[in-house]
Amino acid sequence: MLATGNRLRASADFxxxxxxxxxxxxxxxxxxxxxxxxxxxxxxxxxxAKSVGNAVARNLVKRRLREAAAATVNAHPQGLNIVVRALPVSAGAQWQQLLQDYQNACRKVLDRLAAGG
Known part of the structure; x- marks a missing residue:
């Protein structure tokens, strides 16, 4: 689970x-x-966003993404801000699909940051 101290909350940070x-x-x-x-x-x-679905669907997607993000925080414990935007199709995605998309996007972004942006 993603710890409270690892959650991005301020609008300016987003x-x-x-x-x-x-x-x-x-x-x-x-x-x-x-x-x-x-x-x-x-x-x-x-x-x-609401385009993902009703409150139940949105919260399910958020919980799944939060779980996927916990591994990223463990691998890179300091010096990053990450924002994950769920697309409308994510409401119908299986856990493995969502996890794979998150991990692949994260890997690509971290590679680009390591290369200098």
């Missing part, structure tokens, strides 16, 4: 990450990542 971060899109998610202060913990935020 905006900065989306505007200045590296982006990668997959079938179910679009992932944005930006480097932050190396002393700060990695933080992950989620954007799951």
């Amino acid at each position: 905006s900065n990450t989306v505007r200045s971060g590296v982006r990668n899109g997959r079938r179910n998610v679009v992932l944005y990542a930006a480097l932050t202060d190396p002393d700060e913990p990695t933080k992950v935020g989620f954007i799951v």
Whole structure:
């Protein structure tokens, strides 16, 4: 489970990450990542709009993405802000599809950040 200290909550942090971060899109998610202060913990935020579905569907997608993000935080414990935007098709996605899309997008974004953006 994603710890409370690793959740992105401030609107300004979301905006900065989306505007200045590296982006990668997959079938179910679009992932944005930006480097932050190396002393700060990695933080992950989620954007799951009403277009994804009703409250039950949105919360299911958020819970699944939160679980997928916990592994990223363990692998990269400091210096990143990540925003995950769920696309409408993610409501019908199986757990494995959602996890694979998240992991592939995360890997691609981290590679681009390591290469200098």
